Amino acid sequence: MDDHDTLTAYHEAGHAVVAYALGATVEQLRLGGFDDADELPQRFGDCRVNWGRVDPKTDWQLQRELLAVLAGPVAEMIYRDEPLHPALDGPSQGDWAHAWELCRAAVPAPELRTRVLESLIASLRQTMQRDAWWAAIAAVADELLAHEVLDQEQTDETLSFWIGRI
Template sequence: MNHDDDETLTAYHEAGHAVVAYALGANVDSMQLWGEADDYLPERFGDCRVNWGTVDPNLDVQRQREIMTFLGGPVAEMIYRGEPLHPALYGPWQDDWHRAMQTCGAIVADPERRTRLLEKIIVTLHDHLGRQPYWPAIAGLADELAAHEQLDSDQVSDVLTFWLR
């Protein structure tokens, strides 16, 4: 596998979002290797549509799930690359970082404390996602996404249920 292949990197990135969301109780509606600009996000390399169901988005526990999901993509790509890049400083991950910072702002007002908290979350995610059963789930999902370029909820669920249930 070519570590420099943008599609492969994107597949691992999107798989990281999906695995974290699924492990935290969400359904993944779809994934794809491209993402056109829409009302919520700029044009991007990939897309992972997460469905949390009927939850109150203003609960801290839900904000924490979303923060971990935002950061799961950069962390999975970081593990795959073998490089400890910072999402705030690495261009393709800055939107994920910004969304995590914004969501975390409702929990921690001080920007320095918020940054430290998100960095701790990254370290924790890195530790967990690099191990069983999460890394095989990420790799399996990334392979499926790279092969098909787009996955629907059933395809995502089949892979994640195999590895994580």
């Protein structure tokens, strides 16, 4: 299995590529880790996304946010070639919980909410496995591994090359 930083880089790159493709500005990507695994997670990363001025109550905005949140775990699933469920996979549980809460008002029934989120995951997986999408994710992951922090300009430079191809 690959190291924690590589898995985290692909995870964060998934968030960034999908958010960017859906019109967000990726303000910062960060890769980091902790030495003391007993107290803090071994893997840690962050993708800061800015959607600009939007009405948060619109269905389209909810869809964009859900897709961006779930894209991290999906990128990791593809990289690992394992069909892990984000609700059960430790590093992805926070993303699942975030998506679960985002979706709560629109889909109050827990069983239906689970099916909606799992449907989004399946759709993302099918899309993100396409060559151009995966190349964009790999390019961002490589940059993140090389620099540990990518600002908006660095992310825009990398993604602007790929987005026209996906």
